[in-house]
Amino acid sequence: MVLNPVISKLVGKLVVLASASPRRQEILRNAGLRFEVVPSWFKETLSKELFKAPYEYAVETARQKALEVARRMPFKHLKTPDMVIGADTIVTVDGMILEKPVDKHDAYRMLSSLSGKEHSVFTGVAIVLCHEKENEEVDYQLIDFYEETKVKFADLSEDMLWEYINSGEPMDKAGGYGIQALGGMLVEYVHGDFLNVVGFPLNHFCKKLDVIYNHRFLFSDKTSESVRLIHNCVPSAPELTQKPPNAREDKSNPSSPSASPAHKLKRKNGNSKASERSWTLVNSLSKGTDGETKLHDSENKSTSIISRDEGIKLNVTAEEDSEPKKEDLQRIYELLDGFKASKALFTASKLGVFDLLHSKPGLDAEQVAQEVKASVKGAECLLEACVSLGLLRTKERTCPKPAYENTDLATGFLRSDAGFSLHGYIQHCNDTLWPLFSHLESAVKEGTSQREKVKKSKDDNSQEVKLRFMNAMHSSAKVAAKAIATAFDLSSYKTACDLGGCTGAMAYEFIKVHSELSVTVFDLPAVVELSEYFHPQHTDNRVSFKAGDFFKDELPKADLFILVRILHDLTDEKLHVLLSKIAAASTPGCGLLLGEIFLEEDRSGPSCGLLQALSMSEGKQRSAAEYSRLLKRHGFITAHVKHTNSLLGAMLCVKAGTTTASPAHS
Ligand SMILES: Cc1cn([C@@H]2O[C@H](COP(=O)(O)OP(=O)(O)OP(=O)(O)O)[C@@H](O)[C@H]2O)c(=O)[nH]c1=O
Incomplete structure (x- = not known):
């Protein structure tokens, strides 16, 4: 799983976080997810005794939070989200479930019960996928899972306890502590996902998205039939808690079968209140011999399988000529x-x-x-x-x-x-x-760029055309600039050179976020001449422009070379020419920062990179590992790779102690 492409699958979809927790918002925002926040009105009052294991309580609460928002939005917000995410974090110790303390004494009770002991933090997560149909019905598909992290507290003295409680931090946090802030001082060790304790198990969530968006959960390997596990409306909480006894197994492993059921739910908008609240499970349960749990739905001739490896129910209809799936046709x-x-x-x-x-x-x-x-x-x-x-x-x-x-x-x-x-x-x-893409068939057959075929107007070299091109580069650079400039700690670099930096969009962003840095933009004379059209109103003398050809001319001296969207346009040969020039201009410790679309290692995505390659005249799209290998030949060792919020990934390399010779031939 590559995280960024998974998150990017949600671009353009209306994703809603059904949570008021600022921590959850921050975790998901930092992961590059774009979403709206619609806090759930679901009251966390499910009866805990009804649940066999604490995590079941957290998962059920998460479901109810997410479903409440998914149901409310079409009526109250007049829009149907594509995905609603709900979560619930609980702390468990000595068989007790601890939620948010109601007052200081409650916080004291919780924290003293945690003192000197190991406890578990469970976050239940529910993902509701909403499919709006023409007849105003909404189909809901529910995927849920949980994550467990073990945390050990040090022995807490009375003074420490009260000092912490009086800081006010415990009050809006499960178990009465915040591991991410002052509460971190109380913790001896953490086993498992730290972010799960903070409120959202990001890694497990991304893995689930991967499963969802690669449609793996819709198919089993032997059958292509579709599923229907149909509930006739949205569940109300108390009814949902009355599950058949072996609907779930108690597994601490989050990828265990019982941890991740995906229910296909169906709801009619405008139904009677009664039907909105009632929820019919028409299934009987049986345990398969091969580690799968099967749910049989006799009325709908369907079987739902909880698969062992993915922990996801696969719903299989036994109809012979099943109709094409709506999602497939839509795609x-x-x-x-x-x-x-x-x-x-x-x-x-x-x-x-x-x-x-x-x-x-x-x-x-x-x-x-x-x-x-x-x-x-x-x-x-x-x-x-x-x-x-x-x-x-x-x-x-x-x-x-x-x-x-x-x-x-x-x-x-x-x-x-x-x-x-x-x-x-x-x-x-x-x-x-x-126009280039309208010649794609020839491009594919001939294996050449079709730039020549695209009718050139006489004034293709006119200032206006150049400015239009620079404007295009300027606008896409501006969108990506902040993510690239902030991807790494660059505080040790004082001078940078942005090679092919065009209008300076990137450079101005770099100096904005790195107060000690000066940047020289190095580009062709014609570009530098026109770049002044794009300078910000208040220019800063920490950005300067130098005209030259980076293949031929001497490069400016700098601690850090920046190459954003340059290398993919170059053949390996040209790339080596440029890299050897940069290597020659760099001393050990100098940095090289790349901004590129990084392909997945198996070249299966992201499609933005692979589609772009269809119209490139030379060069090629490469993976982060490929770039890393090419740079290594020139003495640049990859320090970090980061998938940013923008389409571009960032890679920071550092010049090693000794320069390797003649890299183009190595
Ligand atoms: C253990 C721990 C918990 N939390 C917060 O505790 C709240 C749990 O409550 P919840 O009911 O799951 O969520 P909520 O805050 O009421 O929001 P909502 O999703 O709207 O119900 C969430 O905030 C979490 O971050 C921390 O910030 N740090 C920690 O170390």
Whole structure:
């Protein structure tokens, strides 16, 4: 599992964290997940005696938290999320379940029961996948699991206990302590996932996403039939706690079968209250001989299998000619329609729709048509398509005609003057990449770039064309800059050189976050000449520009060389020329920071890198390990690799003590 591509599978989906816990929000945000926070209204009052094992209580509470939000959102927020995540953390010691203390005395009771002992922290996590259907029904699919971490407390004196309690820290935390802050001082050891104690088992969660998004949980190896474990509506908590006795096994191993059931649930919007609250389990349970637990559903002729290795129920319908699965068809149509969606985005961007609706939100199709000089019919279709793509939304109607406004996505990325505007890059996709991709078949057959075939206008070398290209690079660099600049501790470097740094977008971000650093942007003379169009209003003399060709000219001296989106464009041969020049300009200890899309080792993704390779004239996409090997030949030892929030990964290498000679031939 490579973490970043797993998280990136959720890009563009409405992911909701059903939790008010600031720690959970921080953990998921740091992992690069984009989500909305909708705290659950579910009261944590399930009767603990109903559960055989403490983790069952945590998992059930997590489920109820997530389901409550998943049910509420279509009605209260008028939108159906794609995924809702709920979690519940508990501390268990001496057979007791400790949640958040209600007052200082409760905190004292909890902390003194933990003093000098090992205890377990369980976090139950529930992932609810919501599938909206045409008839306004929502299908829910529930995947849940738990993680256990063991924590040992030192002996706590009375003074220490009260000092800690009076700090106020225990009050909103399970077990009355926060391991991530002052509470860390009370801890002798931790066995297991630290983040699980803090409130969210990130590693286990990513593994589950991997399973979900590789669809492994929908299929068994011998059958391709689909599953139906149907509940006729959303469960209410008390009923759900009445599970068949052997529905779960008590396993401490989180990947054990019983730890991760995936229920396929079905709910009708607008059903009677009674049906919303009742939950019918129509299954009987039996234990398979091969370590699988099977759930038989006689009414629906289906069997749900809790598989041993994935800990996931596979639901298998015994129908012969099963219909194509909705998710499969959706995926195929998404791919088929991908080009239409791209072109709709390009066109709306080129016509200035997002700028217009930013300055004048609430225009109707006719007004937009007039402003952008388009036909009313055409504008209507384009605006509706943009709504369906999540780029625009219609305001609450006050008149019969829909009034349009930008979504957050459009405000953040599609306005031409947004801080993270991708407007320039979108125009580059439309004007340059789109025509190239229309020649893809020839490119594949001939194995050559089709740049020559794409009709060149006479003024391809004009200043305007160059500026447009620089604008594209500038906008995509700005979006990635912060993630690259903050990926590593660079405090030991005082001077940096951004090779091929174009407009300086990266350099200005680097000096913003590294107060001691000065950066020289090194690029071709024509680029440096035009870069002033992109300088920030208040330039800083810690960024300077130097014109030159990094293949031919002497490189500026620096402690740190920065190469963002440069190496993938180079053949191995050219790459060695450049790296040997950088190696020659570097002394031991100097750094080399790469920003690139890193392919997975088996080259199975990410698709953004592999699709980009289809239109590259030379060079190739490489994995982090490949880059690392190439750099090593030039004496740069990989220190760290980081998958950032942006599409690019970052790799920091350090020049070793002695320079290896003649790397291109080694
Ligand atoms: C052991 C421990 C727990 N916590 C916090 O304890 C709360 C548990 O309560 P919860 O009921 O699971 O969550 P909540 O905070 O009520 O939020 P919600 O999900 O809305 O119910 C969560 O916050 C956790 O981070 C820490 O911050 N550090 C620790 O070392």
